[in-house]
Amino acid sequence: MAADHHHPADLAPIEARVAAIESVLVEKGILDTDAVDAIVTHLEENLGPMNGAQVVARAWTDPAFKEHLLDDATAAIDSLGFGGPQGEHMVVVENTPEVHNIVVCTLCSCYPWPTLGLPPKWYKEPAYRARAVREPRKLLAEMGTLVSDDVEIRVWDSSSEARYLVLPMRPDGTDEMSIGELAAMVTRDSMIGVQRL
Amino acid sequence: MVVDGVHDLGGIAGFGAVDHDTDESAFAEHWERRVFRLQIGSAPLRANLPAFRHSIERMDPAHYLSSPYFEHWLTGAATRAVETGVTTLEELEHRAGGRFPLSQPDRGSLPDDLTSRSEPRYSMGDDVRVREWHPHGHTRAPRYVQGRRGTIVRVHGVADVDDIRAHGGGSVTDPFYAVRFTSRELWGEAGGPGEVVHVDLFERYLEDADGR
Numbered sequence: 001m002a003a004d005h006h007h008p009a010d011l012a013p014i015e016a017r018v019a020a021i022e023s024v025l026v027e028k029g030i031l032d033t034d035a036v037d038a039i040v041t042h043l044e045e046n047l048g049p050m051n052g053a054q055v056v057a058r059a060w061t062d063p064a065f066k067e068h069l070l071d072d073a074t075a076a077i078d079s080l081g082f083g084g085p086q087g088e089h090m091v092v093v094e095n096t097p098e099v100h101n102i103v104v105c106t107l108c109s110c111y112p113w114p115t116l117g118l119p120p121k122w123y124k125e126p127a128y129r130a131r132a133v134r135e136p137r138k139l140l141a142e143m144g145t146l147v148s149d150d151v152e153i154r155v156w157d158s159s160s161e162a163r164y165l166v167l168p169m170r171p172d173g174t175d176e177m178s179i180g181e182l183a184a185m186v187t188r189d190s191m192i193g194v195q196r197l
Numbered sequence: 198m199v200v201d202g203v204h205d206l207g208g209i210a211g212f213g214a215v216d217h218d219t220d221e222s223a224f225a226e227h228w229e230r231r232v233f234r235l236q237i238g239s240a241p242l243r244a245n246l247p248a249f250r251h252s253i254e255r256m257d258p259a260h261y262l263s264s265p266y267f268e269h270w271l272t273g274a275a276t277r278a279v280e281t282g283v284t285t286l287e288e289l290e291h292r293a294g295g296r297f298p299l300s301q302p303d304r305g306s307l308p309d310d311l312t313s314r315s316e317p318r319y320s321m322g323d324d325v326r327v328r329e330w331h332p333h334g335h336t337r338a339p340r341y342v343q344g345r346r347g348t349i350v351r352v353h354g355v356a357d358v359d360d361i362r363a364h365g366g367g368s369v370t371d372p373f374y375a376v377r378f379t380s381r382e383l384w385g386e387a388g389g390p391g392e393v394v395h396v397d398l399f400e401r402y403l404e405d406a407d408g409r
Contacts, residue, residue, distance in 0.1 A: 006287070007296060012290070021271070117221070118233075122216050130207065130212045155393065160246070
């Protein structure tokens with residue numbers, strides 16, 4: 001295509017390219033921007049790590065729920081109201097004193113939308129995707145999370161089908177906290193596995 | 198000949214530090230949100246997610262690596278819009294007032310075996326080897342595990358095979374598994390001790406560890 005002299009030489013700016021395809025889709029009646037705006041706003045406002053944090057806090061305080069979560073994460077998470085697209089087949093992996101889990105998608109950007117929202121920029125970029133499977137301990141250390149050599153690191157490379165959520169270890173000294181206080185401690189990065197609480 | 202797309206990034210050296218921040222906003226700029234909106238909101242584009250993924254995988258490698266994530270979506274969505282007859286490249290470039298790079302043509306084809314399977318052949322603890330076939334088309338078998346030996350650690354269930362959906366073969370199911378690989382198996386002497394990698398793989402990607 002580049003050799004075809006009918007095509008312009010100068011790259012159109014990104015905003016102009018977006019406007020071009022968007023206007024075609026709208027004029028052909030394929031895209032209703034107002035209707036879809038409502039869906040995107042819903043994703044932005046209602047899906048996010050605050051949902052995953054509730055799952056984690058519940059698992060920390062309710063042994064039966066935790067057992068259900070590790071056995072059938074999709075059903076357990078759904079029971080808290082956090083099912084939906086990109087969360088249809090959930091797997092929860094538990095951190096312990098002996099095991100640290102970390103999630104990546106080397107091929108694209110698979111991520112559990114209902115519990116974590118849309119993925120952060122760094123999760124989708126080549127450096128993380130290339131290195132998480134090759135040198136996870138070194139990568140984690142660079143990102144500020146030191147995992148000692150006697151702790152096994154388990155990397156989960158998400159496929160298109162299953163979505164992974166890390167269950168972090170409950171921090172010491174939190175015995176008196178309410179479930180709401182516990183949930184407030186749980187970060188997005190701890191549920192991807194690039195941070196320890 | 199290596200045919201795997203540039204998107205198949207697992208294990209590639211030289212990328213440096215992760216540009217990590219704790220920002221939790223989904224879109225850095227407004228155009229990114231518009232790209233997301235047009236992809237999820239347009240029925241002909243969202244109808245076949247594996248085909249959409251493959252339209253991104255076919256991007257020129259230099260373009261892929263030098264552009265932000267949502268430019269991948271834009272390029273894939275526009276490529277699919279042209280390929281499905283919604284518009285033409287000429288129309289897009291006319292409207293954009295400049296060059297609008299699309300992805301390369303689809304060189305993939307349907308696999309020979311289009312039989313649906315639902316009864317898992319493998320169980321927890323079985324040793325398997327990933328077939329090594331490096332298809333031109335879409336696959337969820339990353340290059341870095343093809344030909345490698347691993348162990349089944351989870352029998353997930355049954356799902357549509359993306360390789361087939363992406364190339365117009367509709368719904369053909371396969372059991373799929375989480376397969377555990379040691380870092381040594383994947384990276385040889387460079388593999389870190391105490392590090393294991395799991396990849397979710399369809400049954401038809403796998404064979405018995407002794408090669409059957």
